[in-house]
Amino acid sequence: MPSRRPWLRLYTAWRTDPRVQSLPAEVRAAFINLLCLAGESGRPGYVEESPGKPFGHKALAHAINVHPAALNRILDTLIEHDVGGLTRLDGGGLLVGKWGSNQPVDPLAQERMLRYR
Numbered sequence: 001m002p003s004r005r006p007w008l009r010l011y012t013a014w015r016t017d018p019r020v021q022s023l024p025a026e027v028r029a030a031f032i033n034l035l036c037l038a039g040e041s042g043r044p045g046y047v048e049e050s051p052g053k054p055f056g057h058k059a060l061a062h063a064i065n066v067h068p069a070a071l072n073r074i075l076d077t078l079i080e081h082d083v084g085g086l087t088r089l090d091g092g093g094l095l096v097g098k099w100g101s102n103q104p105v106d107p108l109a110q111e112r113m114l115r116y117r
Contacts, residue, residue: 008039009103019081026066030074031083033064038096045099054093 010032014020020028034047042051049055061068075094078086085097 008035010035011102020083023077023081023083026070027074027077030064030066031078031086034078034086034094035084035096037063038099039103044103044105045096047094047096054089054091060094 037047037055038045041048047055047060049059054060055063057071058068061071064071066074075086075088078084079088084099084102085095087095087097089095
């Protein structure tokens, strides 16, 4: 899948947020991988194989590097702890609900960067 956004914004408070740090390392790592998928999506914030097509269970587990048997437990944990506003959508998709506020797009950023290249 081609990258739509080659980078993510990750706040340094992630390291010290007690709500996040109370989660197992496997769950935190899976969430970072979900963020990467949400950034690569044709619809930013949506975790999907292609626009409007959610990942299948095994494909998503593989994409975020977790065992398929652990996937639902990990997703349930992230949703229960409101990490990133992760939400299950009808039809099996996932949405990082806080994507827009945590990953804002600056329409002038590309223009500014061209001056430095």
